Amino acid sequence: MKDRADYIVEQVKAHHELFRDGLPMIASENIISPLARQMLISDFADRYAEGLPGARYYQGNEFVDKVELEVIELAKKLFEVPYADVRPISGTVANLGVLFALTKPGDTITVPNVSDGAHISTAKFGAVGVRGLQGVPYPWDRENMNLDIDGTIKVIKEAKPKLALFGRSVFLFPSPIKEFRDALDEVGAITWYDSAHVLGLIAGGRFQDPVREGADLITGSTHKTLPGPQHGIVLAEPKAKAMTEEKMLRKLNYGMFPGVLSNHHLHAMASLGISLAECIEFGKEYAGAIIDNAKALGQALYERDFDVLCPHLGFTESHTIAMDVKRHGGGTPLVEALEVAGIITNKNLLPWDPTDAAMNPSGIRLGTQELTRVGMGTSEMAEVAELFKRICIDKEDPLKVKPDVVALKSGFQKVHYCFHPDSEAYKYYELL
Numbered sequence: 019m020k021d022r023a024d025y026i027v028e029q030v031k032a033h034h035e036l037f038r039d040g041l042p043m044i045a046s047e048n049i050i051s052p053l054a055r056q057m058l059i060s061d062f063a064d065r066y067a068e069g070l071p072g073a074r075y076y077q078g079n080e081f082v083d084k085v086e087l088e089v090i091e092l093a094k095k096l097f098e099v100p101y102a103d104v105r106p107i108s109g110t111v112a113n114l115g116v117l118f119a120l121t122k123p124g125d126t127i128t129v130p131n132v133s134d135g136a137h138i139s140t141a142k143f144g145a146v147g148v149r150g151l152q153g154v155p156y157p158w159d160r161e162n163m164n165l166d167i168d169g170t171i172k173v174i175k176e177a178k179p180k181l182a183l184f185g186r187s188v189f190l191f192p193s194p195i196k197e198f199r200d201a202l203d204e205v206g207a208i209t210w211y212d213s214a215h216v217l218g219l220i221a222g223g224r225f226q227d228p229v230r231e232g233a234d235l236i237t238g239s240t241h242k243t244l245p246g247p248q249h250g251i252v253l254a255e256p257k258a259k260a261m262t263e264e265k266m267l268r269k270l271n272y273g274m275f276p277g278v279l280s281n282h283h284l285h286a287m288a289s290l291g292i293s294l295a296e297c298i299e300f301g302k303e304y305a306g307a308i309i310d311n312a313k314a315l316g317q318a319l320y321e322r323d324f325d326v327l328c329p330h331l332g333f334t335e336s337h338t339i340a341m342d343v344k345r346h347g348g349g350t351p352l353v354e355a356l357e358v359a360g361i362i363t364n365k366n367l368l369p370w371d372p373t374d375a376a377m378n379p380s381g382i383r384l385g386t387q388e389l390t391r392v393g394m395g396t397s398e399m400a401e402v403a404e405l406f407k408r409i410c411i412d413k414e415d416p417l418k419v420k421p422d423v424v425a426l427k428s429g430f431q432k433v434h435y436c437f438h439p440d441s442e443a444y445k446y447y448e449l450l
């Protein structure tokens with residue numbers, strides 16, 4: 019069997035080379051810091067700790083408890099909230115826990131549509147469907163890539179949801195949640211904001227402040243603009259008239275454990291603590307650079323004849339830009355050509371695509387958070403846009419473009435905005 023193990027190691031090595039030499043631009047990914055990475059290979063990876071610190075079902079948790087309490091405090095400090103749960107093992111698990119805590123099968127939830135940029139956990143074929151809920155979609159303003167405010171208020175008043183979910187995976191502009199607070203209170207709904215994509219921008223004070231704008235609770239994954247380990251989080255400051263603060267927090271706590279979790283991946287939780295501390299120190303500067311780069315990339319692509327969405331709004335207020343590439347061949351062939359050159363992106367449904375077009379949509383979604391993380395700035399965004407043009411518009415052979423991708427990336431091999439940026443422990447691509 020040794021040869022089978024060797025085979026796996028070879029594939030991981032090849033994967034490391036792909037990302038060392040390439041331009042990772044998927045809006046939902048990032049790389050963690052050297053110190054956060056070390057937590058992932060600690061003994062925490064081998065242990066169990068069910069329940070809460072001080073009330074566990076296993077022995078041996080003395081130091082796990084200390085870490086968990088500290089990670090909770092860091093999350094509360096960073097997001098200025100009275101309640102944080104750092105146990106969810108992913109964003110989708112955090113969402114499932116909330117659904118388990120606050121709804122019953124048959125309840126109604128209002129949600130964004132997947133083709134308008136929502137995450138699959140809001141769909142009938144995702145977590146919302148698994149919980150047996152009726153999902154009622156919000157109307158969408160395509161021109162401004164945001165919720166239609168009057169239409170959304172109408173939907174809330176008619177549907178009378180138990181929960182109103184905001185937040186998306188194509189998240190160009192802040193969601194106008196404070197406009198909905200009165201309608202939500204009128205029907206007794208709880209406001210839930212899925213912040214996965216923009217968590218690091220919120221932490222850096224550069225996007226919106228959902229809790230102060232009216233959200234009762236926030237969920238998220240912790241590995242996108244917040245450059246932590248693959249994990250999840252729940253943050254809350256309940257104010258809905260639907261139930262008391264104490265009752266909501268008790269339900270959220272039980273929703274996670276024993277609701278949807280057994281063990282909660284202690285190594286990732288410790289790693290998240292490092293990432294939160296780094297974010298408190300460097301998050302503001304990092305979030306600003308991510309958004310500057312996204313706007314610069316949008317502009318540079320637009321000037322090269324790409325149909326970048328929302329030029330009248332400066333393309334984006336987040337890490338993400340979206341392009342309609344139907345005119346240049348469609349999402350699928352272009353992301354495949356980009357990949358051959360070492361530029362990693364994803365095809366994406368746009369609001370005007372038929373819902374069954376997920377495998378061949380009109381759009382490409384791009385994120386600048388990882389290129390920013392390795393130190394790229396606005397001048398590199400122009401170079402990146404030129405590489406896109408050569409492949410997608412000039413139709414140059416991507417294999418001939420690849421050496422220029424490798425050359426650009428060779429100057430950006432270090433993680434920024436973290437403790438110990440020069441650490442030898444950051445042998446990210448030379449682990450094996």
Ligand code: DSN
Nearest residue numbers: 045046109137187214
């Ligand atoms: N699938 C992720 C994304 O790419 O947005 C979210 O979980």
